[in-house]
Amino acid sequence: MAAVPRISEEERATRREQILDAAMRCVAREGFHKTSMAHVIRESGLSAGAVYGYFRSKEEIIGAVADRAMDIVGPAIGKAISQSPAPRPTEIIHLVTHAIVRQTEEAEVDITRVAVSAWAEAARDEAVRATAAEKIGGFRSLYADVLRRGQEAGDVDPAVDAEHAAQALFAFMPGFMLQRLIFDDITPETYVEGIKALGVR
Amino acid sequence: MAAVPRISEEERATRREQILDAAMRCVAREGFHKTSMAHVIRESGLSAGAVYGYFRSKEEIIGAVADRAMDIVGPAIGKAISQSPAPRPTEIIHLVTHAIVRQTEEAEVDITRVAVSAWAEAARDEAVRATAAEKIGGFRSLYADVLRRGQEAGDVDPAVDAEHAAQALFAFMPGFMLQRLIFDDITPETYVEGIKALGVR
Amino acid sequence: MAAVPRISEEERATRREQILDAAMRCVAREGFHKTSMAHVIRESGLSAGAVYGYFRSKEEIIGAVADRAMDIVGPAIGKAISQSPAPRPTEIIHLVTHAIVRQTEEAEVDITRVAVSAWAEAARDEAVRATAAEKIGGFRSLYADVLRRGQEAGDVDPAVDAEHAAQALFAFMPGFMLQRLIFDDITPETYVEGIKALGVR
Amino acid sequence: MAAVPRISEEERATRREQILDAAMRCVAREGFHKTSMAHVIRESGLSAGAVYGYFRSKEEIIGAVADRAMDIVGPAIGKAISQSPAPRPTEIIHLVTHAIVRQTEEAEVDITRVAVSAWAEAARDEAVRATAAEKIGGFRSLYADVLRRGQEAGDVDPAVDAEHAAQALFAFMPGFMLQRLIFDDITPETYVEGIKALGVR
DNA sequence: AATGAATGAGCGTTCATTCAT
DNA sequence: TATGAATGAACGCTCATTCAT
Numbered sequence: 001m002a003a004v005p006r007i008s009e010e011e012r013a014t015r016r017e018q019i020l021d022a023a024m025r026c027v028a029r030e031g032f033h034k035t036s037m038a039h040v041i042r043e044s045g046l047s048a049g050a051v052y053g054y055f056r057s058k059e060e061i062i063g064a065v066a067d068r069a070m071d072i073v074g075p076a077i078g079k080a081i082s083q084s085p086a087p088r089p090t091e092i093i094h095l096v097t098h099a100i101v102r103q104t105e106e107a108e109v110d111i112t113r114v115a116v117s118a119w120a121e122a123a124r125d126e127a128v129r130a131t132a133a134e135k136i137g138g139f140r141s142l143y144a145d146v147l148r149r150g151q152e153a154g155d156v157d158p159a160v161d162a163e164h165a166a167q168a169l170f171a172f173m174p175g176f177m178l179q180r181l182i183f184d185d186i187t188p189e190t191y192v193e194g195i196k197a198l199g200v201r
Numbered sequence: 202m203a204a205v206p207r208i209s210e211e212e213r214a215t216r217r218e219q220i221l222d223a224a225m226r227c228v229a230r231e232g233f234h235k236t237s238m239a240h241v242i243r244e245s246g247l248s249a250g251a252v253y254g255y256f257r258s259k260e261e262i263i264g265a266v267a268d269r270a271m272d273i274v275g276p277a278i279g280k281a282i283s284q285s286p287a288p289r290p291t292e293i294i295h296l297v298t299h300a301i302v303r304q305t306e307e308a309e310v311d312i313t314r315v316a317v318s319a320w321a322e323a324a325r326d327e328a329v330r331a332t333a334a335e336k337i338g339g340f341r342s343l344y345a346d347v348l349r350r351g352q353e354a355g356d357v358d359p360a361v362d363a364e365h366a367a368q369a370l371f372a373f374m375p376g377f378m379l380q381r382l383i384f385d386d387i388t389p390e391t392y393v394e395g396i397k398a399l400g401v402r
Numbered sequence: 403m404a405a406v407p408r409i410s411e412e413e414r415a416t417r418r419e420q421i422l423d424a425a426m427r428c429v430a431r432e433g434f435h436k437t438s439m440a441h442v443i444r445e446s447g448l449s450a451g452a453v454y455g456y457f458r459s460k461e462e463i464i465g466a467v468a469d470r471a472m473d474i475v476g477p478a479i480g481k482a483i484s485q486s487p488a489p490r491p492t493e494i495i496h497l498v499t500h501a502i503v504r505q506t507e508e509a510e511v512d513i514t515r516v517a518v519s520a521w522a523e524a525a526r527d528e529a530v531r532a533t534a535a536e537k538i539g540g541f542r543s544l545y546a547d548v549l550r551r552g553q554e555a556g557d558v559d560p561a562v563d564a565e566h567a568a569q570a571l572f573a574f575m576p577g578f579m580l581q582r583l584i585f586d587d588i589t590p591e592t593y594v595e596g597i598k599a600l601g602v603r
Numbered sequence: 604m605a606a607v608p609r610i611s612e613e614e615r616a617t618r619r620e621q622i623l624d625a626a627m628r629c630v631a632r633e634g635f636h637k638t639s640m641a642h643v644i645r646e647s648g649l650s651a652g653a654v655y656g657y658f659r660s661k662e663e664i665i666g667a668v669a670d671r672a673m674d675i676v677g678p679a680i681g682k683a684i685s686q687s688p689a690p691r692p693t694e695i696i697h698l699v700t701h702a703i704v705r706q707t708e709e710a711e712v713d714i715t716r717v718a719v720s721a722w723a724e725a726a727r728d729e730a731v732r733a734t735a736a737e738k739i740g741g742f743r744s745l746y747a748d749v750l751r752r753g754q755e756a757g758d759v760d761p762a763v764d765a766e767h768a769a770q771a772l773f774a775f776m777p778g779f780m781l782q783r784l785i786f787d788d789i790t791p792e793t794y795v796e797g798i799k800a801l802g803v804r
Numbered sequence: 805a806a807t808g809a810a811t812g813a814g815c816g817t818t819c820a821t822t823c824a825t
Numbered sequence: 826t827a828t829g830a831a832t833g834a835a836c837g838c839t840c841a842t843t844c845a846t
Contacts, residue, residue: 007805029325030325031234031321031322031324031325032234033232033233033234033235034234034325036839036840036841037840037841037842038839038840038841041808046806046807047806047807047808048807048808048809048841048842048843049805049806049807049808049843049844050805050806050807052841052842052843053805053806057841057842058840058841058842089399089400113324116320116321116324117321117324119317119320119321119379119382120232120317120318120320120321120322121232121321122317122382122383123229123232123314123317123318123382124230124231124232124235124314129382129383132383133383133384136379136380136383136384137384147398155400156398156399156400157397157398157400159398160394160395160397160398161391161394161395163386163391163395164391164392164394164395164398165395165398165399166395167376167380167386167387167391167392167395168373168376168392168395168396168398168399168401169395169399170376170380171372171373171375171376171377171380172369172372172376173376174372174375174376174379175368175369175371175372175373175374175375175376176372178320178337178375179337179368179371179372181320181323181324181330182323182330182333182334182337183334183337183338185364185368186368190362190364190365190368191365191368191369193361193362193365194361194362194364194365194366194367194368194369194370195369196358196361197348197357197358197360197361197365197366197369198290198357198366198369198370198400198401198402199290199356199357199358199399199400199401199402200369200399200400200401201399201400207824207825207828207829207830208829208830216830237814237815237816238815238816238817239814239815239816247831247832248831248832248833249816249817249818249832249833249834250817250818250819250830250831250832250833251830251831251832253816253817253818254829254830254831258816258817259815259816259817408807408808408809408845408846409808409809417809430726431727432727433636433723433724433726433727434636435634435635435636435637436636436727438835438836438837439836439837439838440835440836440837448810448811449810449811449812450811450812450813450837450838450839451809451810451811451812451838451839451840452809452810452811454837454838454839455808455809455810459837459838460837460838491801491802515726518722518723518725518726519723519726521719521722521723521781521784522634522719522720522722522723522724523634523723524784524785525634525716525719525720525784526632526633526634526637531784531785534785535785535786538781538782538785538786539786549800557802558800558801558802559799559800559802561800562796562797562799562800563793563796563797565788565793565797566793566794566796566797566800567797567800567801568797569778569782569788569789569793569794569797570775570778570794570797570798570800570801570803571797571801572778572782573774573775573777573778573779573782574771574774574778575778576774576777576778576781577770577771577773577774577775577776577777577778578774580722580739580777581739581770581773581774583722583725583726583732584725584732584735584736584739585736585739585740587766587770588770592764592766592767592770593767593770593771595763595764595767596763596764596766596767596768596769596770596771596772597771598760598763599750599759599760599762599763599767599768599771600692600759600768600771600772600802600803600804601692601758601759601760601801601802601803601804602771602801602802602803603801603802610826639818639819639820640819640820640821641818641819641820644829649827649828650827650828650829651820651821651822651828651829651830652822652823652826652827652828652829653826653827653828655820655821655822656826656827660820660821661820661821
C-alpha cells in the first residue's frame with residue numbers, strides 16, 4: 001500500500017547514524033550553534049540534499065544529537081545498577097564516573113562536551129528540554145529504585161523520600177563532567193574518595 | 202593636557218553594566234550564539250556604534266557575561282562560609298541553593314540559564330574556560346578551607362584530602378542548577394534532605 | 403565515484419566572467435573600494451551567496467579585475483609586435499594607443515579607468531602589485547625584444563641596454579591612459595605626432 | 604563687521620596643514636578609501652570635531668590631499684625649466700625624475716603613492732579630476748613653452764604643434780612614477796638613458 | 805533518491821558624521 | 826572653539842534551506 005522506499009530501512013538508519021556521528025564530532029568541537037550545516041555536511045561526506053533527506057532541519061539534528069549525548073552513560077550502567085544486592089551510592093558513582101572516563105577516552109568524540117552543550121540547549125529549546133527531562137528523569141528513577149533498596153539495607157536514611165535522595169545522588173554526574181571539562185585534577189578515584197569523606201556510603 | 206574624558210569613569214561603568222544587563226537578558230533567553238549583536242543592541246537601547254565603544258567584540262561581551270554569570274553565587278556565600286565555627290557541608294549547600302533560588306527569583310534574568318550556557322562555552326572558548334577555572338577553582342578552595350575546619354570538628358573524614366572532598370561538595374551546585382533548569386520538583390529543601398539521606402553531615 | 407559537478411567547467415567559467423564583468427563595470431564607475439560587494443552582486447544579477455561561490459572574497463575579485471584590466475592591451479598588440487621586420491617605437495605606440503581607444507569605445511566598460519585604479523591598488527595590495535609587475539614586466543620584455551631588433555635596424559641606439567629603452571618606451575602607455583582619463587584633447591594621432599617631434603623614430 | 608575668529612588665520616592654516624600631513628601619511632599607506640576618518644583623526648592628534656572644523660567632509664580632505672600630491676613636482680622644477688637657454692627634453696626628464704626620487708626619499712611620505720591614488724580618484728570624483736586637469740594642464744603648458752623654445756633651438760621638430768609634443772613629454776613623469784611603484788630596477792639614470800636611446804634629444 | 809548551486813536574510817563590525825557639553 | 830560619545834546605514838561575508846536537474 002505504502003510507496004516502496006528505494007533504499008531499505010536498514011540503509012536509511014545507517015545513513016542517519018553517519019550524519020549524527022558527523023554532527024557529534026562537530027558539536028564536540030564547536031557547540032551546537034557554532035556548528036554550521038555546512039560543517040556537518042562536509043564531515044558526513046554526504047551532500048546538502050542528502051542530509052536534508054534524513055533530517056528536516058538543523059533543529060532536528062540538534063535534537064537527535066542532544067538525545068544521543070544524554071543517553072550515553074545510562075545504558076552502560078543500567079544493568080550494573082539493577083544487580084542484587086543493590087550497589088551502594090558510592091559504588092554507583094564509581095561506575096558512572098568510570099563509564100564517563102571510558103567514553104571520553106575510547107570514543108572519537110568527547111561526549112562530555114556534547115552533553116554540556118545539550119544542557120545549555122535545554123534552556124532554550126523546548127524539545128531538547130523534554131529530552132533532557134526524559135533522560136535525566138530516567139536516571140533519577142533508576143537511582144531512586146536502588147536507593148529504596150539501599151534504605152532496606154541501611155545505606156540510606158529510610159525516613160527520607162528516595163526521590164529526594166536521587167536528586168542529590170544525580171548531582172554527582174554533572175558535577176564530575178563539568179569539573180572534567182575544566183580541570184585536569186579530577187579522577188573517579190579522587191572524586192569517589194571525596195564523596196566518601198563527606199559521609200556518603 | 203591629558204585628554205579629558207567627556208563622560209566620567211562612573212558613567213562609563215554604568216553604560217557597560219547597561220550593555221551587560223541587556224546581554225544577560227538575551228543570553229538567558231537564547232544562549233550565547235543565538236543571541237546576535239543586534240539583539241543586544243536593541244535590548245540595551247543603544248546604537249551599534251555605542252555598544253562597540255564599550256566592548257571590542259561579541260567575544261568580549263561573551264567573556265564578560267560568562268564572568269558575571271559564574272561570579273554570582275560566590276560572593277553571596279563567601280562571608281557565610283568563613284564564619285566560626287565552620288558550617289557543615291549540608292549547611293553550605295543549604296546556603297548555596299537558597300542563594301541560587303533567590304537570584305533566579307529576584308533578578309530579572311535567570312542567571313542559572315546563563316551559567317549553564319557559560320559551561321558549554323567553556324568547552325570551546327579558551328578565555329571562558331579560564332574564567333570558569335578561576336571561578337570554580339575559587340569555589341573549591343573556599344570549600345576545601347571549610348572542609349579542613351570540618352575535619353577538625355569531625356564532620357569530614359580527616360584521612361581524606363580536603364581538595365578531593367571539595368570536588369565532591371562542589372558537585373551539588375551544578376547538580377542543583379541543572380535540575381532546576383529542567384524540572385520543577387527540586388527545591389533547596391528536597392535537595393538538602395536528599396543529601397543528608399545519603400549520609401552527608 | 404568522483405563528485406560530478408552539476409554545472410560544467412564551462413558554465414562555471416561563464417558565471418565567473420559574468421561576475422567579473424559586473425565588477426569591472428562597478429570599478430570603472432567607482433574604483434575598487436567605493437565598489438561594494440552589494441554593488442557587484444546587484445550588477446551581476448546573482449545573489450550574494452552565488453557570488454561567494456565563485457570568489458572567496460572581495461579581495462579575490464579585486465585581484466581578478468586588476469589582472470584583467472592590466473591584461474587588456476597586451477594580447478592585442480603581442481602579435482603585431484612580433485612581426486618582421488621589427489616595428490619602430492612610434493609604430494608600437496601607434497598600435498598601443500589605438501588598441502586602448504578601441505577598447506574604451508567598443509567595450510561597455512572603460513578599462514582605462516579600471517587600469518588606473520589597479521595601479522593605485524598595487525600601492526597597497528601585495529597581490530595586485532605582483533600582478534602589475536608580471537603584466538608590466540611582460541610588456542617591457544616584449545618592448546625590449548623589439549627594441550633589440552630595432553637596434554640592429556638602426557632605429558635605436560645600439561650602445562644602450564634595451565631594457566632601459568623599454569622602460570622609456572613603456573611610459574607612453576600610462577602617459578596616454580592618464581591623459582585620456584583627464585582630458586579630451588589627446589588622440590593617438592596627436593600623441594604619436596608629439597612623440598615623433600621629440601625625436602623618437 | 605564679521606565675527607572675530609578666536610584663533611588667527613595663521614593658526615588655522617597651521618592646523619589645516621597638520622591635518623593634511625596626517626591624511627597624506629594615511630593615504631600613502633592605504634589609499635583614499637581604505638583610509639578612514641578615524642585614521643586621519645588619530646594620526647593628526649586632533650579630535651573628530653576639530654578635524655570637521657577644518658574640513659567639511661572626507662571628500663574635501665581627499666580633494667586637498669590630491670591637490671597637494673599632484674602639486675609636488677611642479678614647483679620644484681618650474682624655475683629650472685624657465686631658465687635660458689631652454690633645457691632639452693631629456694634634461695627636463697632628468698630634473699623631474701630626480702625631483703621625484705628626492706621627494707620620496709626625503710619626505711616622510713611617499714608622495715608617488717598618493718599621486719597614483721589621486722589619478723585613480725580623478726576617475727570618479729569630478730573635483731579631483733578638475734584639480735588633476737589643472738595641475739597636469741599646467742605641467743603641459745610649461746612643457747609646451749620650453750618645447751617651443753626648443754623648436755627654435757632645433758631640438759624639437761618645428762613642424763609639430765608644441766602642445767602635442769608636450770603630451771608626449773608629459774608621459775615620462777607618470778611612466779616613471781608607475782614603474783618606481785612596482786619595480787626596483789628603474790632610476791633616473793636608466794630611464795633618461797633609455798629615453799635618449801629612443802632618439803629623444 | 806541524490807546532488808550541489810542558488811537564495812537572500814541575517815551575521816558581527818566599521819563608517820562618516822553630528823552635537824550636547 | 827574643541828571634545829569625543831553617539832548614531833545608524835552600510836560594510837564584507839555566512840547561514841540554513843531549497844529545488845532543478
